[in-house]
Amino acid sequence: MIKNEFIGKYSIQGLLSMEFFLDSTDLEEIKRLNNLGIIDGLTTNPSLIYKAKTPFEKLIKNICSEIKGPVSVETVAESSSQMINQGVRLSKMAKNIVVKLPMTWEGIKACVELSKININTNVTLCFSTSQAILAAKAGATYVSPFIGRLDDANLDGVQLIREIKQIYSNFNYKTKILAASIRTKNHVSQSAIAGADVATIPPKVFDTLVNHNLTDQGLEIFNSDWNKSGQKIL
Numbered sequence: 001m002i003k004n005e006f007i008g009k010y011s012i013q014g015l016l017s018m019e020f021f022l023d024s025t026d027l028e029e030i031k032r033l034n035n036l037g038i039i040d041g042l043t044t045n046p047s048l049i050y051k052a053k054t055p056f057e058k059l060i061k062n063i064c065s066e067i068k069g070p071v072s073v074e075t076v077a078e079s080s081s082q083m084i085n086q087g088v089r090l091s092k093m094a095k096n097i098v099v100k101l102p103m104t105w106e107g108i109k110a111c112v113e114l115s116k117i118n119i120n121t122n123v124t125l126c127f128s129t130s131q132a133i134l135a136a137k138a139g140a141t142y143v144s145p146f147i148g149r150l151d152d153a154n155l156d157g158v159q160l161i162r163e164i165k166q167i168y169s170n171f172n173y174k175t176k177i178l179a180a181s182i183r184t185k186n187h188v189s190q191s192a193i194a195g196a197d198v199a200t201i202p203p204k205v206f207d208t209l210v211n212h213n214l215t216d217q218g219l220e221i222f223n224s225d226w227n228k229s230g231q232k233i234l
């Protein structure tokens, strides 16, 4: 298999794997976690940009120089023509920009046009299978189902991922399923089981992925026994 240089889905061993994106605009956190060597890309949204309190272009350029994989940046316009203009401008900020478009008819129109000129797109705020079909038909690179917000509304976010996966396999759609609005490590595992191609994860949730109390207990016992053994690793 040949790895696509920009949109990868391969682990460090070259095996097909779920991709991990960070859902953040906090540069310190991004650098800290990117240091692990397992971050494949990143997503932003207007609320995260607001939180960062840094000039927009400077922030995006800094993020794109840290994260080498796809970085989603959202357009904020109502008409498809404005979205296309913004998308073209955003795509010139760095070569790894993915243009995020809202799940509206104008967003879908803009997605069709940006796809025609080979600009990568992410149709965001997806809450239903019909919306996911539209994104795929428009040639979106990614569709972002918001699983946490569905759960917040007493619906089943992971079930949506499962259904989109089934539909995309039925028709061999190439659009990647990017599980978004992730609130817990369980969301990450369940999205992987449901077949999401990517999970975009806030840093505070990312930090919890490694945790298990039996790991902590096991380590404590191993360390204590090792210390008692008087052995050394040269």
Ligand code: E4P
Pocket (backbone or CB within 6 Å): 023, 043, 044, 045, 124, 144, 146, 148, 149, 180, 181, 182, 200
């Ligand atoms: C995805 O691209 C969005 O930035 C994000 O996952 C939204 O998550 P929230 O529901 O926690 O705001």
